[in-house]
Amino acid sequence: MANSLKGHVDTSSKGADAFVGIYYQLFDTQRPVLNRVYRDTSAILWNGNAFSGIGPFSEFYNKLSSSEHTVNAYDCHPLPTSTAPGTPGSMILNVSGTVKYSNEASARHFSQSFILSPDPTNGSFYVWSDCFRFV
Template sequence: MDPVGIAEKSTEQFVQFFYGSYDKQRNALGNLYRDSSAILWNGNAFSGAQQYSEFLGRLPVSHHEIDVYDCHPITAMTNTQGATGILINVTGTVKYGDHPNKRTFSQTFILAPDEIQAGNYYVQSDNFRFV
């Protein structure tokens, strides 16, 4: 399969897993990040999975609705097995707790191919912003 096809399939799986877990089982998200992951959540910077997981655990229950997502392979991030990095852009709405209004958000991920577990990716960069 070509890099674009792999990126599209991987992105579809990632988006479904990420937002489904975010809304129902946030503790599973920490496994997607590394200590070296760069994370920016609405202007708040986090370094690594542990600090980010603790922050997510303090947020109220959420419900995401994804409007659109797009992806692009990053061939400059090709690993020794030939897997490329993936740039993902997501736009949607999210409602936190019993707040009556949904908020529009944009989120950009850079997924890097995992050198240890072939076929897997980790979040190298995550930038979330309310619009």
């Protein structure tokens, strides 16, 4: 049991490291590509605005001015799963940092929580749920 949990924690940590590195780079430099990490069934809450699926959210975030995210900290933990160790399961990922939009005078603090689920078609993760909030 302990080895199984450690395997899931290790797999989640590696997945979170990769996801954080990719997500904010895409958001800041290649927003149209960001669609690939969401699905039509993704639930998204962006600073109090709810979106169901990537289509409406994509329209929203493509209207935002250019941005520059700085991630200060993130942490993840696996959700209960019946998959074998080394096999990715879903995870919760919490990120905090700052974001500077080009139309704003200064950076703003943010907190973002994701539920990431494994994508069996390519071995990566996709965003099942995303909750972003300025703090």
